[in-house]
Structures are given as C-alpha cells and as structure tokens.
Amino acid sequence: MQSSETPSPPAGSQYPLLIKQLLLSPLTQAPDQSIVYRDNHRYTYRALRERIGRLAFGLQSLGVGHGDTVAVLDWDSHRYLECFLAVPMMGAVLMTANIRLSPQQLQYTLEQSKPKVLLVHRDFLELVESFSEVVRNAKCLLILDDEEDCTAAGGYEALLARSRADFRFPDFDENTCATQFYTSGTTGLPKGVSYSHRQIVLHTLAVCAAFAMPASQGRFHRGDVYMPLTPMFHVHAWGMPYVATMMGVKQVYPGRYTPEGILALRAREGVTFSHCVPTILQMLLDRADLDRVGLSGWKIVVGGASFPTSLASRAMEHGIDAFAGYGMSETCPFVTTSHLGPSLCATDDSAEAMTYRTRAGRALPLMDIQIVDEAMQPVPEGNHTQGEIVLRAPWLTQAYHMNASATEELWRGGYLHTGDIGILDEAGYLRITDRLKDVIKTGGEWLSSSTLEDLIRQHQYVREAAVIAVPDSRWGERPMAIVVATTPSPSSFNAAAIRNHLSDYVTSGHIPKYAIPETIHFVDELPRTSVGKYDKRAMRERYQHVRGPS
Amino acid sequence: MQSSETPSPPAGSQYPLLIKQLLLSPLTQAPDQSIVYRDNHRYTYRALRERIGRLAFGLQSLGVGHGDTVAVLDWDSHRYLECFLAVPMMGAVLMTANIRLSPQQLQYTLEQSKPKVLLVHRDFLELVESFSEVVRNAKCLLILDDEEDCTAAGGYEALLARSRADFRFPDFDENTCATQFYTSGTTGLPKGVSYSHRQIVLHTLAVCAAFAMPASQGRFHRGDVYMPLTPMFHVHAWGMPYVATMMGVKQVYPGRYTPEGILALRAREGVTFSHCVPTILQMLLDRADLDRVGLSGWKIVVGGASFPTSLASRAMEHGIDAFAGYGMSETCPFVTTSHLGPSLCATDDSAEAMTYRTRAGRALPLMDIQIVDEAMQPVPEGNHTQGEIVLRAPWLTQAYHMNASATEELWRGGYLHTGDIGILDEAGYLRITDRLKDVIKTGGEWLSSSTLEDLIRQHQYVREAAVIAVPDSRWGERPMAIVVATTPSPSSFNAAAIRNHLSDYVTSGHIPKYAIPETIHFVDELPRTSVGKYDKRAMRERYQHVRGPS
The missing domain is CATH 2.30.38.10 (Luciferase; Domain 3)
Structure with a gap:
C-alpha cells in the first residue's frame, strides 16, 4: 500500500551525533588494541569500554544526572580518557579544570562551573581542599591515585570496583553540552567555553580526515601509536584523544610531563604521533641531546604559540617530522594544519619547506x-x-x-x-x-611582532626573543625587543649586534628600516603564562617606561 | 560587563552542514587541480566553481527555486559533477535518473519526482521525448552534448554562457533534501530514496576518514587520481565524487563506459583510485588481457554485488589493489569497507587475504x-x-x-x-x-545461496553460477544451481562434476551434505537486473517447476 505523501522520518532514522558513537567502530575492529598509562597500567579498548560503563554507573550512584557537571583535575592519564568519554556519554558535562591557573583563578572557574563531583589527582588534593566553598558545593570528591591502594574508599578505583559495567548510554539531543573549560587569557578573568556532542563529533571527523588524507608527510593513520603532549585540560588535548579513539590506534598517556619520562615512554611503546607547544618540543630536544637519543619516526604537531623555523629545523635534525597546527580554545581547537603540499616532501629540509612547516597551515574540511x-x-x-x-x-x-x-x-x-x-x-x-593586540602600530603602519621575533631568533647567540609595543610620543608605538642570549655567548654580543643582524633583513627587503627596535633588553628568562606562552601583557606592563638602547 | 546567564548562540555560530562547504578547503588549497572529462574537457577546480555559479544562475533564470527538482539523465561527466554541487547548493533537489531502468520504470520515476527542469544527454533525448507527460510537466529540457556546437540554443553550455558566475549560495536548514533517486529493486516498482545536505556531508566525512586512515592497503589520499566506474545515477557514484572534491584530488570522468575507453583514460591520466561492480571489473580484466595492458597501482573498491575471491585473485594478478565495500541505495551507500587489518599487508595474495578482501568489511566511523x-x-x-x-x-x-x-x-x-x-x-x-529473500530454508535449516555460488564458481570450468531456492514438498525448499560453463569446456563437464566438486567441501566441513543441489542447470547467460546484478526473481519464476538432475 502506497500513500501519496512521503512519510515523516521514523524514530530510528533520527541519529543525533553523540560522543558514544566514536566508540562504535574501534570496539568492533580493535577491541584488543592497547591503552597504556606510564608504567602503571596497560589495558584494551574492550576494558576501556567496561571501565566507562562502571564510571557512568558510579557517577550516577553519586547523583550525577543529565546536565550535571563533573570536574577533573588530573595529569594526562587513562582515567582522564575514561572521563572524556563516560561523563559526556551519560549526558553530564565534563569540566576539565586547568591546573596551571593560579589558585584564585582555578577556584573562580570551579565556582562558576558548579561541579557536582570533583575527580582530583592526589597531587592537587591539598589545593582543592583549600577551596572551601567549592568542596562544600561539590557533592563528592573522588581521589585519582597511582601510588597507594587504588581501591581505597573515596577513590576512583573503588567506585569502579563496586559498579556494574553494562551501562546503556542513552540517545539525546546532539546539541547537549559535552565539555566545558576556561581559557587562560592574558587579560581579565578566565572565560568559560563549551562544546556540544555535535561539535566534538564533527571536529573529530574533520581532524581525522585532515590528518589522514595527506599523501605522506605528517599523516596520522591506523598504524600509528599516539601520545598526547598537550595537557588534557587544554582544549581536550587538542581533541586528539577523541580522534585516536575513533581510529582505534594504540594510545599512551604520560601522566605528569617530564622530558626523561616522555622520552622513555616513547622509546618503550613505539610512539609515532604526538602534539605539543614549542616549549615542550624544545625541552624534549634538549633532553635528547643530553641523552644522545634519536627521535626519528616521530610526527609532532606543534601549536599553541608560533613555531620558530629554527626550532623546526632542530627537530628535523633529530629525525622528527615536526609541523604546525593552528587553533585556540574557542575553536575546539583545530582550524588549520601545516601539512606540506605535494611539491614539498617529508624529508625536504630546505628553507622553503621549513617556512611551510611553521606556518599555521591549510584549512580543515568545512572550515x-x-x-x-x-x-x-x-x-x-x-x-x-x-x-x-x-x-x-x-x-x-x-x-x-x-x-x-x-x-x-x-x-x-x-x-x-x-x-x-x-x-x-x-x-x-x-x-x-x-x-591583533600585539601588533605594533608605528607611524601609521602595522609592524608584526612575531616576524621581528623570528628574525631576531635567527641570530646565532639568541635563544629566545619577544617583541612588544611600547608607547612613543612621536610614532605612537615603537617595537622593543626582550632577548635571552644563549649560554655561553661571547661578551661582545649586545644590542648593536642584533641591530646589525636585523639590518641585513632591511637590506634584503624582508622588513622596513623602521622595524629595527631602538630598545633591546637582555634578560635571563621571559615571563610566561600558565600554559607556557610569552606573557606579553606582563612584559608590556614591566617595560612600558624603558627607553633607549640597552 | 558579564551577565549571570550564558547567552544564547549568536547567529553566525549556527553552522548547518551544507554541501557547499565541501568546496571550502579544495578551493583555497587546490584551485588549479584538474578535472578531466574523456578527451573533451579539462579544467580546474577554480573553473568548476565558476561553472557551478553559472549553472545556479541559469537554473534560477529557468524558474528553479528552493525545493524544486532538477532531473539529470547523463553518463558520467564533468557536467554531472557540476549538477551534484550546484543543484543542491542552491536549495533545489537533484534527481539522478536511472537510465538503465526500463522506459516504463524511468517514466514512472520521473513522473513521481516531478522535475521542473530536465538535463538530458543527447543519447536519451528520443527516449525522454516519448515521455509526453513528463516533458509537458517539466518547465524546460536542456541538452547535454559532447559532439555538436556546445552553445546551441537549448543547450547546457548556452545556459552557462549567458549566466554570471558569482552566485552566492545561501545557508539553509541542513535537513533540506539535496538528492533523490530510485532503487531498481527486483520486486515491485522502483522506490524513491532521498538524502539531505546533512546526510551527504556526514557520509562524505566518514567515507573520507575510513578510506584515508588505513596504514597502507587501499587508502585514498591527496596524491590519488580519482575516476568513478559506478554510474553517477547509482547512489551518487557511491558518494565518491563528493569525497574526491572535498579532498581536492584530480578527478577523471569517463562518460559512457567502454572497457577500451576506460583503460585508455586510466593510462593517460594516471588514475589510481576507482570503484565498480564485479561485472565491470571482469570486463576491464578481460580487455586488459586482450590488450596486454598492466594495471598496477590502481586501487578499486568493488561493491554492489558479492565479490568472488576468484575475481579478486585475478585482479591482484593484474596488479590491482581490489577490495570490497558494502552498502545499498538506502545507505548513501557506504556501510563497510574491506581494508585489510594490520596482520595482512597490501601485497599479500594468500587465501586468507583474499577472503578478507572480498568480505563486506569493517564499519565506517559512527556506523x-x-x-x-x-x-x-x-x-x-x-x-x-x-x-x-x-x-x-x-x-x-x-x-x-x-x-x-x-x-x-x-x-x-x-x-x-x-x-x-x-x-x-x-x-x-x-x-x-x-x-534474506535469497536464503534457502531446507529441512528447517538456512542455506546460504551465495556461499554455494562461490564454491561452485571455484570449479575450473564454471564461469558464472547462481543458486536459487525451489519449492520442495519434503524439505520446504531445495537449492538449485544455474551455471554458465567456460568456453571452451570439455564435453565431460556436467552436473555430476559439479556435485563431485561440492562433495570435497562437504568432506572438508565447509558445507553440510544437504547443501548439494539435486538440480544443476546449464545456461549460456544468467538473467540480470538493470544494474547488472543476478535477477534471482526472474530465475525463481523461470525455474520453479524444474526438477531432478540435469
């Protein structure tokens, strides 16, 4: 019997995009694939699914329902991955607390997000207990712990041990809030951003496509071994644990970052794909030099701050396929990746290739x-x-x-x-x-502080450099450079040497003459924000009255 | 100023999933990439975008608005790709008419979908003109033509030539219908299925991820050259033109399929990735044998009918990386792909590898x-x-x-x-x-007709075989085999030889003894449906009264 109208869609054909669906293909295809946490734990995707079920039942027994918030304060762990999945999958909101914020800022973010349950690594227990109001509001505080008896009362493992595994995660509106965290912005109080199930699923698909489809350089595939080196509280470790899980690859979680721990885990577990900020990459290269360890076969996406070509070259010399990605807390985070186009190949270490590797890169699908x-x-x-x-x-x-x-x-x-x-x-x-706020407006023209920083860093005796705008009565603003010299560096190395170095780029047409800073200040260390970026606001405050060559 | 409530989402942050977004990344990253149509046309993605704009303005000038249907009857062409994009992007519905249906069925589908404009290749003009009612209802009929003056009045090229390129494709609800076509089902009248923008975008992302993320075997990447060998009216050529466009790869459209034309295009344009039904693959291999042409470096996804291991082995001997995909008109179409798992590699031609290559395969993400x-x-x-x-x-x-x-x-x-x-x-x-409808229920047990077919086909003198259920008063149903012998085959080759051959599989435990058909019928050709599948309904009708060994 046919009707003359097309029937309205039956219930089952409505398919909201939900984080639980990211587990569908890995659980049938790679149930025995490994997930590793430091030296402490090693289990399979099948066990991950069981623990997610237990966690959901456990949180439900603590009163967590649809729309309630569960906050996590942890280093990068398998437990954090379980929270990435179980908390949103049950319809609750995962709040990834930024443990690098100041205690006051962290307390502010927890107060504003009003968690019903706090999951806190023992390292942060004392800190959280000082937040009397937050603890009073949270229904329960559960302890994440590697060292002691895991099943101690009040602990995460005890909750899992006493819960069933067969939690049936429901369907709900794909626009339901899945995660929330706070940007550590350099101005004002931290601002809360949030992502829905739909947004995270779409980000996961698009990032997977963008990283999997390159012909060769920098591609992330089913044979890779993944380890995050961007904290999981930082934009869901750039969303990569969701991508790795959907792909069903082996995953390695390093706990608290130490260069020696990371390098040892990488070697032991055969890690081939990671992502980090430039500072972490630099620490790893320093340590690898010290230990004379090779790093070839490691693909590392670098983001969160501009990626100096000098650092990219150094990484390539160590055998790392390093290339940039661009995004921010407000963008989930990926916007672009700097995979090399077909005319440049993976092993090319020409200046042109380095330039492209360190650019923000090319748009993700749908961007x-x-x-x-x-x-x-x-x-x-x-x-x-x-x-x-x-x-x-x-x-x-x-x-x-x-x-x-x-x-x-x-x-x-x-x-x-x-x-x-x-x-x-x-x-x-x-x-x-x-x-936009770091651009230097001098004599009616825009000067790029990061271009200047990159050129200054290319001087052989410069280890780090930041350029900020300082007020100038004649030109409006003038650039000022703050420089950390290499150790050792010759005593003859001074501001004039840097200005001479910059003059070469004026001659070659890279920068205009007025880009050369009158004031170049040498320091032992540059101020940084909680996530390791240059704290230019602090620098502007400190140096706004400094004048003249130094 | 902060409010105590989280504000509702601003307008720009609502981002419906629309087909137009698939063009965003290729147009910035690969604007000079090539699209080729037979020997006739070669242009860039930039030109594709211009022509899409012209087509949209042109269709608008013919009265096509949001929700109106535009039907296309064409071979696989660059113009069809333009319709895949422009028609849904302007908010209209693309109806991909199945030119392999019988004239009565085709007329029925066109009557039901009520196109406002028909775009018809000259080869189908006479046919369409016989559909008086459809032509009367359609506002306009435009001619697609390779041979004659492209800009003749009433022609597609004339419409484009007189239209502007800068059409601004609007945002609208992602659940808007984008495409419609009719399944050629073996029972009853064709049934219309349709896909929304959201569905096509999500299928494109998931198919891209599934084909791009394998470690090596069968992967589709940015360096590939794509050519469809499944007609574009058949589930959007399995959705692959959308995937290829989003990836920004070189695309080659072969027009009407001829084995020699396809092989010549493949060689000339360096095609590396295609998809087809088993029949087409067999035709290509036959032709390649005749012409002594090598086919190495060609990845071919085989679907639409079961993929015999014998055919897969033969393709591998020709250097083709052939593997199965599974889906149907109702599933957009991809459900699974048979990419080999990590324990089997791309060049492995073991029986185990062949078995996995010919299975339906593993689920796409989110499936x-x-x-x-x-x-x-x-x-x-x-x-x-x-x-x-x-x-x-x-x-x-x-x-x-x-x-x-x-x-x-x-x-x-x-x-x-x-x-x-x-x-x-x-x-x-x-x-x-x-x-489900071909399964044989004999003595209370289910027998798989396709398993029997595959085993019979492994006899050296069997070219093709179909197994159907025939009524049986004692067992309910019994299997019957209909066989095409190889030419030449020895005169001693008969039904007893096939039963002996099957007895070996009984001995080895592959099939039960009662699976051996009493009736084995030899024919010169098997009846097929309009899309080249075995027409088992016709066979059941023809052979339901045939009895005993033949």
Whole structure:
C-alpha cells in the first residue's frame, strides 16, 4: 500500500551525533588494541569500554544526572580518557579544570562551573581542599591515585570496583553540552567555553580526515601509536584523544610531563604521533641531546604559540617530522594544519619547506576562513594583504559562559574573531603575522611582532626573543625587543649586534628600516603564562617606561 | 560587563552542514587541480566553481527555486559533477535518473519526482521525448552534448554562457533534501530514496576518514587520481565524487563506459583510485588481457554485488589493489569497507587475504551494525551466528518517497533493515552470507545461496553460477544451481562434476551434505537486473517447476 505523501522520518532514522558513537567502530575492529598509562597500567579498548560503563554507573550512584557537571583535575592519564568519554556519554558535562591557573583563578572557574563531583589527582588534593566553598558545593570528591591502594574508599578505583559495567548510554539531543573549560587569557578573568556532542563529533571527523588524507608527510593513520603532549585540560588535548579513539590506534598517556619520562615512554611503546607547544618540543630536544637519543619516526604537531623555523629545523635534525597546527580554545581547537603540499616532501629540509612547516597551515574540511579589515570587509585576494582572521565552522564555541558582552565581541558580524592577524597565500596556507593586540602600530603602519621575533631568533647567540609595543610620543608605538642570549655567548654580543643582524633583513627587503627596535633588553628568562606562552601583557606592563638602547 | 546567564548562540555560530562547504578547503588549497572529462574537457577546480555559479544562475533564470527538482539523465561527466554541487547548493533537489531502468520504470520515476527542469544527454533525448507527460510537466529540457556546437540554443553550455558566475549560495536548514533517486529493486516498482545536505556531508566525512586512515592497503589520499566506474545515477557514484572534491584530488570522468575507453583514460591520466561492480571489473580484466595492458597501482573498491575471491585473485594478478565495500541505495551507500587489518599487508595474495578482501568489511566511523534474529534480538556475540544486518548511522535514507508501508518495513524496530544475512567476526569484519529473500530454508535449516555460488564458481570450468531456492514438498525448499560453463569446456563437464566438486567441501566441513543441489542447470547467460546484478526473481519464476538432475 502506497500513500501519496512521503512519510515523516521514523524514530530510528533520527541519529543525533553523540560522543558514544566514536566508540562504535574501534570496539568492533580493535577491541584488543592497547591503552597504556606510564608504567602503571596497560589495558584494551574492550576494558576501556567496561571501565566507562562502571564510571557512568558510579557517577550516577553519586547523583550525577543529565546536565550535571563533573570536574577533573588530573595529569594526562587513562582515567582522564575514561572521563572524556563516560561523563559526556551519560549526558553530564565534563569540566576539565586547568591546573596551571593560579589558585584564585582555578577556584573562580570551579565556582562558576558548579561541579557536582570533583575527580582530583592526589597531587592537587591539598589545593582543592583549600577551596572551601567549592568542596562544600561539590557533592563528592573522588581521589585519582597511582601510588597507594587504588581501591581505597573515596577513590576512583573503588567506585569502579563496586559498579556494574553494562551501562546503556542513552540517545539525546546532539546539541547537549559535552565539555566545558576556561581559557587562560592574558587579560581579565578566565572565560568559560563549551562544546556540544555535535561539535566534538564533527571536529573529530574533520581532524581525522585532515590528518589522514595527506599523501605522506605528517599523516596520522591506523598504524600509528599516539601520545598526547598537550595537557588534557587544554582544549581536550587538542581533541586528539577523541580522534585516536575513533581510529582505534594504540594510545599512551604520560601522566605528569617530564622530558626523561616522555622520552622513555616513547622509546618503550613505539610512539609515532604526538602534539605539543614549542616549549615542550624544545625541552624534549634538549633532553635528547643530553641523552644522545634519536627521535626519528616521530610526527609532532606543534601549536599553541608560533613555531620558530629554527626550532623546526632542530627537530628535523633529530629525525622528527615536526609541523604546525593552528587553533585556540574557542575553536575546539583545530582550524588549520601545516601539512606540506605535494611539491614539498617529508624529508625536504630546505628553507622553503621549513617556512611551510611553521606556518599555521591549510584549512580543515568545512572550515571557512576569511581575512577581513577593521570594517569586516574581506581583504583583496591574492596580494598578500594582512587582516584579521575570522572563522565559521561547525565546531566553534558558541558562547562564553555567563558572559554576554565577550560573546557578542567574539561573534561580531557573524564570524568568530580569532584576534589574530594573518595572510592567506595562493596555496591556501595561512600565515599568522601577529596577535591583533600585539601588533605594533608605528607611524601609521602595522609592524608584526612575531616576524621581528623570528628574525631576531635567527641570530646565532639568541635563544629566545619577544617583541612588544611600547608607547612613543612621536610614532605612537615603537617595537622593543626582550632577548635571552644563549649560554655561553661571547661578551661582545649586545644590542648593536642584533641591530646589525636585523639590518641585513632591511637590506634584503624582508622588513622596513623602521622595524629595527631602538630598545633591546637582555634578560635571563621571559615571563610566561600558565600554559607556557610569552606573557606579553606582563612584559608590556614591566617595560612600558624603558627607553633607549640597552 | 558579564551577565549571570550564558547567552544564547549568536547567529553566525549556527553552522548547518551544507554541501557547499565541501568546496571550502579544495578551493583555497587546490584551485588549479584538474578535472578531466574523456578527451573533451579539462579544467580546474577554480573553473568548476565558476561553472557551478553559472549553472545556479541559469537554473534560477529557468524558474528553479528552493525545493524544486532538477532531473539529470547523463553518463558520467564533468557536467554531472557540476549538477551534484550546484543543484543542491542552491536549495533545489537533484534527481539522478536511472537510465538503465526500463522506459516504463524511468517514466514512472520521473513522473513521481516531478522535475521542473530536465538535463538530458543527447543519447536519451528520443527516449525522454516519448515521455509526453513528463516533458509537458517539466518547465524546460536542456541538452547535454559532447559532439555538436556546445552553445546551441537549448543547450547546457548556452545556459552557462549567458549566466554570471558569482552566485552566492545561501545557508539553509541542513535537513533540506539535496538528492533523490530510485532503487531498481527486483520486486515491485522502483522506490524513491532521498538524502539531505546533512546526510551527504556526514557520509562524505566518514567515507573520507575510513578510506584515508588505513596504514597502507587501499587508502585514498591527496596524491590519488580519482575516476568513478559506478554510474553517477547509482547512489551518487557511491558518494565518491563528493569525497574526491572535498579532498581536492584530480578527478577523471569517463562518460559512457567502454572497457577500451576506460583503460585508455586510466593510462593517460594516471588514475589510481576507482570503484565498480564485479561485472565491470571482469570486463576491464578481460580487455586488459586482450590488450596486454598492466594495471598496477590502481586501487578499486568493488561493491554492489558479492565479490568472488576468484575475481579478486585475478585482479591482484593484474596488479590491482581490489577490495570490497558494502552498502545499498538506502545507505548513501557506504556501510563497510574491506581494508585489510594490520596482520595482512597490501601485497599479500594468500587465501586468507583474499577472503578478507572480498568480505563486506569493517564499519565506517559512527556506523552502528547489529546482527539480529527474526525477533530483532541481537544474535549471540563471537560465535559466528548469522542473522539479519540492521543499521543506524547519520546517513541512512529516512523514508521511501510516497510509500509509508515500505518505509515502516525498512525501519521496523528502530533500525534500517538491509535485508541481508550476515556474520560479524571477532575482528569486526562483516560477511554477507545471503540476501534474506535469497536464503534457502531446507529441512528447517538456512542455506546460504551465495556461499554455494562461490564454491561452485571455484570449479575450473564454471564461469558464472547462481543458486536459487525451489519449492520442495519434503524439505520446504531445495537449492538449485544455474551455471554458465567456460568456453571452451570439455564435453565431460556436467552436473555430476559439479556435485563431485561440492562433495570435497562437504568432506572438508565447509558445507553440510544437504547443501548439494539435486538440480544443476546449464545456461549460456544468467538473467540480470538493470544494474547488472543476478535477477534471482526472474530465475525463481523461470525455474520453479524444474526438477531432478540435469
């Protein structure tokens, strides 16, 4: 019997995008694949699924229901991975607390997100107990612990041990909030961002496609062994644990980061794919030099701060396939990856290849990148004009938690404002030239602080360099460089040497003459934010009255 | 200023999944990549975008608006690819008419889908003009033509030539219908299925991930050159033109299929990735033998019918990396792909590797496969019990067009019923054992017709074989084999030889003794459906009264 109308969709055909679905293919295809935590634990995906079920039943027994928040304070662990899955899969919200924030900021974020349960590694127990109000509000505090009896009362393992494994994760609206965390922004209080199931599933699919489809360089595939080196509280370790889980690859969690621990785990477990900020990469290379350890066969995505070509070259010399990715807390985080195009190959260490490896890179599938001027008009195409990078994609945070004005500012004109200045070249590579707030406006022209930093760093005796804007009565602003010299460096090395070095780039046309800073200041260490980025706000405050050559 | 409530999502942060977004990354990253049509046309992705814009303006000028249907009758061409994109991107519905249906069936599907515009290749013009009612209803008929003056009035090229390129494709609800086509089912009238933008985008992402993430065998990557060998009216050429476009790879469209034309194009354009039904693969291998042409470096996904291991071995001998995919018109179509697991490598031609290459394969990401009994209960896990394959995924057709009862049957119990009988093994490989309607119920047991067919085909003098159920007063049903012998074959080759051959598999425990057919019938040709599958309904009708050994 046929009806003349097409029937409305039957119930089963509605398929909301939910994090639980990321487990479907690995559980049938790779149930015996390994997940490793430091030297302490090693289990299979099948066991992961069982523990996720136990965790969900356990949290339910503690009163966690749909929409409730569960906060985690932990190093990178298999337990954190279990929380990445079980908490949102049961319809609750996973709050990944940033343990690198100041105690006051951390307390603020926990107060605002109102967790019903706190899962806290023993290392942070004392800290959390000082947050009287938060502890009072949280229904329960569970201890994550490697060292002592895992099944001690009040512990995570005890909860799992007394719970059943066969939790049936329900279907619900794909726009349900899955995760929440706070950006450690250098200005003002931390701002809460959140991601829905739909957003995380779409980010996972698009990141998987972007990393799997390259012909060779930097690709992430089923044969890889994955280890995060970006903390799991930092934008879900860039979302990669979700990607690795969906792919069914072997996963290795390093706990608290130490260069020697990471290198030992990498060698023992055969890790081939990781991601980190430049500072971590530098620490690993230093340690590898010390220990005379080879690092070949390791693909590392570098992001979170600009990736100096000098560091990329050094990593390549160690046999690492290092290349950049670009994103931020508000973008889930991936926007672009700097996989090399077909004309450059994986082993190419030419200056051109290094340049492309350290650019922000090329857009993920579905990512709409626009470069706009201050009136939100697209800059002219193809002539290397810089402008602000604004975005649309199905995985960008939709709002800051309880902050309407910042949300309005973020989504001004219907696009997400990255606050980054950049150029999109003919091959689709995005190059970040500066942070909008770090750009130096001198004599009516824009100077890129990061370009200057990169050039200064290429001096053989410069270890690190930051460039900030300082007020100038004549030009509005002038660039000032703050430099850490190599140890040792010759006593003759001084500000004049750096200015001479920069003059060469003026001669070759890379920078205008007025880009050379009058003031170059030498320090032993550069101030950094809680996530290891240069703290330019602190530098601007400290150096705004410093004048003249130093 | 902070508010105490989290603000509702700003407009720009709503990002419906739309087909137009598949073009975002290739247009920035690979604007100069090639698209080739036979010997006639070669242009870039940039030109593709321009022509899509012209086509949309042109169709708009003919009165096509949001929700209107545009039907296409064409061979595989660059123009068809333009329609795949422009028609849904403007909010209209692309109806891909199945030119292999009988004239009556084709007319029925066109009458039911009510196109406002018909785009018809000159080869089908006469046929379409015989459909008086359809032509009367369609506002306009446009001619697709390779041979004559492309810009003749009433032609597709003339429409493009007089239209502007800068069409701005709007945002709309992601659940908007994008495509529609009719299944050529062997029973009853063709049934219309449709796919929304959301479904096609999600299928594209998941197929891209599934084909890109394997470590090596059968992977589809940015360096590949793509050519469809499944007609574009057949489930969007399995959705692969959308995947290839999103990846920004070189694409080659072969027009009307001829073995010599396909092989010449493959060689000239360096095609490395294709997909087809077994019949086409067999035609290509025959032609390659005749021409003594090597086919190495060609990855071919085989689906649409069971993939005999003998054919897979033959393809491998020609240097083709051939492996199966599984899906159907109702599933967009991909459900599984038979990429080899890590223990088997790309060049392995062992019997075990061949077995895995020809199975339906492993689930795509997000695909929920259940094997159920007649009461919709899951069969016991891990003991190779067969049952019906039922599915959930975000890209399954939600309804048959104007057919409530068939829709209800399709989605019985909240899962899509494939009508296929299968087994899911411990490694996650799905093996199709039969069509539910082709399974032979004899003496209370189920016999798989396709298993019997595969074993019979392994006899050296058997070219093709089909097994059907015939009524039997004692056993309910009995298997009957219909066989095409090789030419030449010895005169001694007869039904007894086949029964002897099958006896060996009884001895080795592959099949029970009662699986051996009493009746084995030799024919010159097997009846096939319009898409080249065995027409078992026709066979059952023809042979239901045939009895005894032949």
